[in-house]
Amino acid sequence: MRVGLFGGSFDPFHNGHLSMIEGALKTVDKVVVIPSARNPFKRGKILNAAPYRYYMTVDAVSKFGDKVVVSDVEFYIPGISYTLNTIKALLKGNRINDLVDSDNVELFWICGSDILPTFDKWYEPDEILSLVNLLVARRPGQDDDFEVQVKRVEDLYDTKISVFDIDGVDVSSSCFRKEKNMEQLPEEVRTFIKTNALYSADWLENVSDKAMEDFLEYAIELYPILKRERLLHTINTAILAVKYAVMYGGDPDKALIAGILHDCAKELPDDQQRKMAIKDSGESYDIKKLWHGPAGALMAKKQFGIKDDEILDAIRFHTTARKDMTITDKVVYLSDKIEPARTYDDLTEVRKAADSDLELGLILCVSAFVEKSKRKGMELHPNTKGFIKELRLSDRLK
Ligand SMILES: [Fe+2]
Numbered sequence: 001m002r003v004g005l006f007g008g009s010f011d012p013f014h015n016g017h018l019s020m021i022e023g024a025l026k027t028v029d030k031v032v033v034i035p036s037a038r039n040p041f042k043r044g045k046i047l048n049a050a051p052y053r054y055y056m057t058v059d060a061v062s063k064f065g066d067k068v069v070v071s072d073v074e075f076y077i078p079g080i081s082y083t084l085n086t087i088k089a090l091l092k093g094n095r096i097n098d099l100v101d102s103d104n105v106e107l108f109w110i111c112g113s114d115i116l117p118t119f120d121k122w123y124e125p126d127e128i129l130s131l132v133n134l135l136v137a138r139r140p141g142q143d144d145d146f147e148v149q150v151k152r153v154e155d156l157y158d159t160k161i162s163v164f165d166i167d168g169v170d171v172s173s174s175c176f177r178k179e180k181n182m183e184q185l186p187e188e189v190r191t192f193i194k195t196n197a198l199y200s201a202d203w204l205e206n207v208s209d210k211a212m213e214d215f216l217e218y219a220i221e222l223y224p225i226l227k228r229e230r231l232l233h234t235i236n237t238a239i240l241a242v243k244y245a246v247m248y249g250g251d252p253d254k255a256l257i258a259g260i261l262h263d264c265a266k267e268l269p270d271d272q273q274r275k276m277a278i279k280d281s282g283e284s285y286d287i288k289k290l291w292h293g294p295a296g297a298l299m300a301k302k303q304f305g306i307k308d309d310e311i312l313d314a315i316r317f318h319t320t321a322r323k324d325m326t327i328t329d330k331v332v333y334l335s336d337k338i339e340p341a342r343t344y345d346d347l348t349e350v351r352k353a354a355d356s357d358l359e360l361g362l363i364l365c366v367s368a369f370v371e372k373s374k375r376k377g378m379e380l381h382p383n384t385k386g387f388i389k390e391l392r393l394s395d396r397l398k
């Protein structure tokens with residue numbers, strides 16, 4: 001089976017990528033799309049968190065059925081992933097065979113013609129070409145230099161380059177990020193961007209490089225731990241928490257890190273969550289839904305190496321709230337309830353309130369929570385009672 005490998009950062013996945021895949025499928029039987037986890041050429045520039053780009057790509061290519069598969073291999077390669085490492089990781093343990101469901105594969109690396117002049121500068125080009133053939137896209141009206149470059153690389157590496165023609169879709173991801181022209185994107189990608197409010201979080205400029213780097217790493221580390229919706233929810237929460245931290249005088253770095261880790265323990269087995277919650281808090285938690293707060297604080301400390309108490313507290317108390325909440329506690333608590341992908345209630349009013357008055361946003365959130373608990377006959381945790389008392393909500397909540 002002829003299999004095309006198509007790597008990229010896909011930030012976002014756009015119509016140009018679609019036309020590359022469609023074009024390549026005239027030459028190969030299947031395409032494996034490989035979103036980068038970290039990008040060697042874009043180090044220092046902020047790319048969206050890897051799970052956003054991965055799931056956006058999954059949605060974008062769903063229309064191809066089993067002809068196109070998205071690989072998460074780069075989530076499991078430590079450090080910056082160079083093309084060669086990615087190809088080797090796919091070949092290890094017959095991973096690629098399992099992905100495309102074939103015992104016998106011939107690999108092609110799909111790329112644009114722009115890589116030809118600089119191919120020599122890639123990491124170990126000889127070894128790459130010992131494992132894959134190059135499959136290069138030719139756009140309409142491509143100049144003579146294209147043939148020259150193909151011949152140059154073929155002669156230099158004693159290889160045969162395959163060429164495929166594509167429609168002249170003139171789009172680039174960087175151009176989209178500047179212009180935000182949604183027409184350049186597949187429908188599924190537009191929906192994904194809208195649901196998770198991507199490309200609109202200008203406030204992330206307030207985050208330090210170190211915190212941003214940690215956040216992007218944690219998003220990669222959480223990928224095997226949390227299912228799709230929960231992982232996207234935690235990234236959304238982290239980013240929204242930064243917005244409120246900036247607005248209300250909190251620490252954007254702490255909000256970001258507490259946000260990304262706030263639900264890290266939520267998909268651990270129940271008995272493990274309970275044990276960890278008891279260990280962290282010293283009290284017996286009866287309500288299952290609350291376990292992952294204190295359990296998450298313990299996990300953030302042990303597994304993610306978080307030492308900052310303010311971050312750990314925001315994770316610990318995001319399920320119950322508490323008396324004397326810090327701003328980090330508050331912005332994480334609030335963002336968890338109203339991040340863009342949350343749809344369980346009409347959140348218009350709370351979102352509007354949160355944008356102008358942090359306390360009011362919290363009051364509305366807690367009120368809704370208390371109402372729900374009453375309906376379900378659930379006893380409130382003492383921490384939640386402490387928080388309500390402090391906000392002097394008793395009269396409003398009767
Ligand atoms: Fe939670």
Ligand SMILES: [Fe+2]
Nearest residue numbers: 233262263336
């Ligand atoms: Fe959450």
